[in-house]
Amino acid sequence: MPVALLWFRRDLRLADHPALLAAVEAAGPDGTVLPVFVFDDRLWRPSGHPRRRFLLDCLADVGEQTGGALVFRSGDPVTVVKQLVEETGAVSVHVSADAGPYGRRRDDAVGRELGSVPLVRTGSPYAVTPGRVTKRDGSPFQVFTPFVRAWREHGWRAPAERPRSVAWQDGVRSDDPPPTPDLDGVVLPPAGEAAATEAWGRFREERLGGYAEGRNVPGTDGTSRMSAYLKYGCIHPRTLLADVAEETGESARRYIDELAWRDFYADVLWHRPDSAREYLKPELQSLGYDEGPGAEELVRAWEQGRTGFPIVDAGMRQLLGEAYVHNRVRMIVASFLVKDLHQEWTRGARYFLQHLVDGDLASNNHGWQWVAGTGTDASPYYRVFNPITQGKKFDPDGRYVRRWVPELRDVGDAYVHEPWTAPGGLPAGYPAPIVDHAHERLVALERLQRLRDR
DNA sequence: TTTTGAGTTGTTCGA
DNA sequence: GTCGAACAACTCAAA
Numbered sequence: 001m002p003v004a005l006l007w008f009r010r011d012l013r014l015a016d017h018p019a020l021l022a023a024v025e026a027a028g029p030d031g032t033v034l035p036v037f038v039f040d041d042r043l044w045r046p047s048g049h050p051r052r053r054f055l056l057d058c059l060a061d062v063g064e065q066t067g068g069a070l071v072f073r074s075g076d077p078v079t080v081v082k083q084l085v086e087e088t089g090a091v092s093v094h095v096s097a098d099a100g101p102y103g104r105r106r107d108d109a110v111g112r113e114l115g116s117v118p119l120v121r122t123g124s125p126y127a128v129t130p131g132r133v134t135k136r137d138g139s140p141f142q143v144f145t146p147f148v149r150a151w152r153e154h155g156w157r158a159p160a161e162r163p164r165s166v167a168w169q170d171g172v173r174s175d176d177p178p179p180t181p182d183l184d185g186v187v188l189p190p191a192g193e194a195a196a197t198e199a200w201g202r203f204r205e206e207r208l209g210g211y212a213e214g215r216n217v218p219g220t221d222g223t224s225r226m227s228a229y230l231k232y233g234c235i236h237p238r239t240l241l242a243d244v245a246e247e248t249g250e251s252a253r254r255y256i257d258e259l260a261w262r263d264f265y266a267d268v269l270w271h272r273p274d275s276a277r278e279y280l281k282p283e284l285q286s287l288g289y290d291e292g293p294g295a296e297e298l299v300r301a302w303e304q305g306r307t308g309f310p311i312v313d314a315g316m317r318q319l320l321g322e323a324y325v326h327n328r329v330r331m332i333v334a335s336f337l338v339k340d341l342h343q344e345w346t347r348g349a350r351y352f353l354q355h356l357v358d359g360d361l362a363s364n365n366h367g368w369q370w371v372a373g374t375g376t377d378a379s380p381y382y383r384v385f386n387p388i389t390q391g392k393k394f395d396p397d398g399r400y401v402r403r404w405v406p407e408l409r410d411v412g413d414a415y416v417h418e419p420w421t422a423p424g425g426l427p428a429g430y431p432a433p434i435v436d437h438a439h440e441r442l443v444a445l446e447r448l449q450r451l452r453d454r
Numbered sequence: 455t456t457t458t459g460a461g462t463t464g465t466t467c468g469a
Numbered sequence: 470g471t472c473g474a475a476c477a478a479c480t481c482a483a484a
Binding site: 335385 | 462466
Binding site: 135136141142143145146149376381382383445452 | 479
């Protein structure tokens with residue numbers, strides 16, 4: 001009886017899963033589907049503990065949903081998948097397409113290795129497969145707004161139906177998964193498809209209506225917190241879009257835009273596979289950065305949330321506490337590292353990827369490039385976030401900073417974003433600002449100016 | 455073909 | 470307190 005192999009990667013769900021449907025179809029009415037996940041050192045090693053843990057928990061969920069049939073293998077997919085095909089006599093291997101630079105190379109190599117057994121790519125983790133939305137002349141968009149216009153016009157498919165029943169192939173040898181990493185107190189959201197669906201339902205009912213304003217206020221629960229679920233494919237963006245498209249108004253439009261950003265950055269990475277490391281604006285490559293023991297000490301203060309700027313410290317402590325940072329605050333802390341501490345964006349991007357549970361190469365690194373002014377956006381070079389102004393504007397009552405920086409508990413609202421000005425002085429245990437923001441802003445602008453003059 | 459206007463997320467300064 | 474201008478320079482689509 002035919003066996004079709006379903007190789008899970010970043011699509012850890014059974015609903016709205018075109019590759020699963022393709023596998024069921026390929027196996028035929030008498031055949032079976034063998035679900036498999038490969039622990040690939042190339043992807044596993046650079047993941048921090050939060051992402052490893054979240055992934056393992058998602059896999060446990062898939063294991064349960066497939067009645068324990070999910071098979072683990074460890075090693076290079078090129079050899080491991082080939083071996084599984086030989087062991088089981090599989091007629092085809094099914095995946096959701098991977099748009100990342102490594103994933104594409106890997107899948108091409110696996111496909112070649114499989115020879116006459118086809119590696120079938122069906123669907124992708126995006127509403128629109130990267131590469132599909134182009135300008136009229138076929139070239140890729142480099143700016144978000146024209147992209148999103150064309151993306152909306154292109155449209156997306158309705159969610160795929162869940163297969164009525166799947167005959168899972170069991171009894172295939174499985175490696176043990178890697179040991180569960182210690183989280184050291186980091187609190188993660190519940191993993192898996194059911195948790196994603198439930199979290200989405202709650203957001204949709206309770207917070208989607210106020211999203212346009214709420215999304216920028218880190219002290220409230222205004223965002224959907226779908227990022228980790230989207231990263232591992234516990235839920236597909238098409239499912240979200242189908243629900244949001246029923247709503248009208250500014251909030252629904254903004255939410256769709258946010259999903260479009262995710263597609264846009266994946267599209268940029270697809271066209272420019274080197275952009276995860278290389279500058280999208282190469283002329284900024286030679287910008288000078290601060291080095292030496294003094295600079296390293298400042299970076300450590302940033303990493304640990306001890307810069308003396310409350311909103312920056314709160315964000316960096318949220319990163320260590322929840323492996324997650326509110327979107328608005330990601331921009332603020334990123335701007336601080338790049339513009340105030342004069343560090344290369346790649347360094348911040350790397351640190352984020354180590355710690356974020358939702359860390360995604362395209363979204364993370366292009367987001368950092370956006371802040372650094374080296375990215376796709378026609379972003380003004382002079383855009384430097386002021387951590388005090390941003391704090392007052394988006395966290396006016398200090399709810400967010402007090403949650404993550406308890407030293408500020410008793411500082412009045414008026415001073416909570418600049419506690420060094422408080423009548424009682426700095427609270428015990430909280431540092432004075434490690435840099436003069438107004439000064440460092442001018443330094444950053446000056447360096448960019450010099451580069452442009454050349 | 456050329457021109458024109460608009461462009462996720464900001465800040466400061468001066469009126 | 471509020472508001473508009475200035476801070477450059479490039480992409481893209483429409484006129």
